[in-house]
Amino acid sequence: MCKLEVNIKNSEKNYPIFINNRDIETLKQTVLDYIGEKNYIVVISSKVYKLYSSKLNFDKHKIFILKDGEKEKNIKNYTKILQFILKHRLTREDAVIAIGGGVVGDIAGFAASTYMRGIKYIQVPTTLLACTDSSVGGKTAIDTSYGKNLVGTFYQPDAVFININFLKTLSKRQFKSGLGEVVKYAFIEKSCGCGEDLNLMNFLSNNKDKILNYDVLTLKELVEICIKLKTSVVNQDEKESGLRKILNYGHTYGHAVENYTKYKKYTHGECVVAGILFALNFALKLNKIDKEYQFICQDLIKNFDFTVIPKFNKNKILKIMMTDKKASDDAITFILPTGFAQVKAFKFSPEDIIF
Numbered sequence: 031m032c033k034l035e036v037n038i039k040n041s042e043k044n045y046p047i048f049i050n051n052r053d054i055e056t057l058k059q060t061v062l063d064y065i066g067e068k069n070y071i072v073v074i075s076s077k078v079y080k081l082y083s084s085k086l087n088f089d090k091h092k093i094f095i096l097k098d099g100e101k102e103k104n105i106k107n108y109t110k111i112l113q114f115i116l117k118h119r120l121t122r123e124d125a126v127i128a129i130g131g132g133v134v135g136d137i138a139g140f141a142a143s144t145y146m147r148g149i150k151y152i153q154v155p156t157t158l159l160a161c162t163d164s165s166v167g168g169k170t171a172i173d174t175s176y177g178k179n180l181v182g183t184f185y186q187p188d189a190v191f192i193n194i195n196f197l198k199t200l201s202k203r204q205f206k207s208g209l210g211e212v213v214k215y216a217f218i219e220k221s222c223g224c225g226e227d228l229n230l231m232n233f234l235s236n237n238k239d240k241i242l243n244y245d246v247l248t249l250k251e252l253v254e255i256c257i258k259l260k261t262s263v264v265n266q267d268e269k270e271s272g273l274r275k276i277l278n279y280g281h282t283y284g285h286a287v288e289n290y291t292k293y294k295k296y297t298h299g300e301c302v303v304a305g306i307l308f309a310l311n312f313a314l315k316l317n318k319i320d321k322e323y324q325f326i327c328q329d330l331i332k333n334f335d336f337t338v339i340p341k342f343n344k345n346k347i348l349k350i351m352m353t354d355k356k357a358s359d360d361a362i363t364f365i366l367p368t369g370f371a372q373v374k375a376f377k378f379s380p381e382d383i384i385f
């Protein structure tokens with residue numbers, strides 16, 4: 031078992047991230063041992079429940095099943111989860127256990143962060159995207175009709191338990207959505223200030239077949255590398271006042287495409303990859319990188335055969351970018367590559383964005 035730690039600067043809230051590939055049957059006891067003799071409820075994705083309920087073996091009456099899909103991350107389900115917590119009379123010492131992908135982690139975390147001004151919560155991510163990105167760092171949220179993640183908190187979990195075996199049952203498309211965030215980490219590695227040379231770009235090109243074949247030990251190593259990068263960034267800037275913005279590489283354009291296509295046509299990871307390709311092009315035109323580096327990045331992306339997203343109407347995409355929560359004072363923040371595995375945040379007025 032590998033144990034990594036989140037140690038946030040100027041904060042007393044530190045927590046462990048356990049990464050293993052043990053039998054899923056062992057998970058319940060491991061989590062319950064960690065929370066001690068406390069009351070708890072479990073919020074679980076319906077897909078994960080169907081596949082793993084007997085292996086997980088949590089008491090049925092403690093389980094809240096959340097349907098899958100981004101559209102479930104809404105205020106109605108948030109209220110239902112709160113009612114479920116109230117029904118179980120959880121106190122501040124008790125815990126919410128979130129088992130699933132980013133949607134479950136975000137909404138369960140948001141409920142845990144607001145119930146009684148915050149109770150314990152444990153993340154058990156089951157998708158590649160949640161294992162490598164969303165389960166760590168304490169971003170919780172629900173979506174509104176005005177946009178994604180517009181209502182939420184920064185609220186760190188008490189622990190994250192990653193079991194790589196969950197990844198074996200992901201569909202190719204869902205798996206690749208996670209890979210979109212993984213390649214992002216490769217392209218931002220040197221800016222994360224991790225203090226270790228992890229060389230994720232090399233790891234990805236040397237292990238592409240094993241990764242695409244869901245090789246458990248390779249995925250375990252891959253998740254460890256991404257978590258080391260993510261924790262390094264979160265430790266330095268929990269609330270995204272500076273450095274953490276680099277985790278949004280590919281997201282300004284990516285979020286706009288997701289919104290434009292109503293979160294139905296493309297996965298988050300596919301949109302992030304489209305955003306990275308857009309940022310590479312934009313940075314090249316601004317002379318922040320050279321053609322050779324753009325080629326290296328495009329080549330790495332090609333290895334994973336992501337869905338190609340066509341170009342959309344520039345004015346419509348710009349309009350969506352302006353309503354993104356990261357836009358301020360008529361300026362749009364873009365994370366752009368500036369060198370090998372390096373990125374930086376830049377602000378642009380809409381007319382200066384090169385499509």
Ligand code: GLY
Pocket residue numbers: 163164166167169274277278
């Ligand atoms: N997923 C981006 C962040 O955690 O900041």
